[in-house]
Amino acid sequence: MIAIVDYQQAYEADEGMAKAIPSLEQIEAWANAVLVAENTGEQEITVRFTDDEESQTLNHEYRGKDKPTNVLSFPFEVPPGIEMNLLGDLVICVPVIMREAEEQDKTPTNHYAHMVVHGILHLLGYDHIDDADADIMEAKEIRILASLNIGNPYQ
Structure with missing residues (x-):
């Protein structure tokens, strides 16, 4: 295991949303997939689940x-x-993830996985400001998610 995850639950979810929030083990697996794909070695990452208000602020x-x-x-x-x-x-904003998963007809778990992969790639310096960079980043996301048996999130 090369991902050391500081898991912070700062969102008081109702029962339905609480069940959808990924476990520490899921976050570690998704983070490890990125770190292995990028050959980074051991890295520590804080993952904080929050509400709309904190995310907006x-x-x-x-x-x-x-x-x-x-x-x-x-x-x-x-x-x-x-x-x-x-x-x-x-x-990670729990209500936004849940709304987007429903709107995009994705499972919450797969959408959380995508956002963790996407976020860690940002931490590693990838971005999607211009089309060329977006293509590179999206290709990495698709490849990493496929290694986790998760389909292309852009389809």
Whole structure:
């Protein structure tokens, strides 16, 4: 196992949503798939499950977008001269994931997996601002999710 996950449950879900929130073991498996595919070695990642309000606040403060979003990635910037395997933090908004899964006719589990993979790729420096970068990132997501027996999330 190369992913060390700090699992934070900051969302008080109703029973239906609570059952859909992935377990620590699922998050570790998805994170490991990314880290193995990217050959990173051991990395520590914080994954925090939150509500619309916290997601919206963070999205507004750090991205200038005043709405909740599915996943936010906050890479850790290691100070010069210090060696740490802390990759960064993912903040996953439970209500947004559940709404999107329903709208996109996906299982919540598969959508959570996609957002974890997507978020970790952001932590590793991938982005989708322009079409060429988006193509690279999406291809990696599709390949990593396929290794987890999860279909193409863009179809």
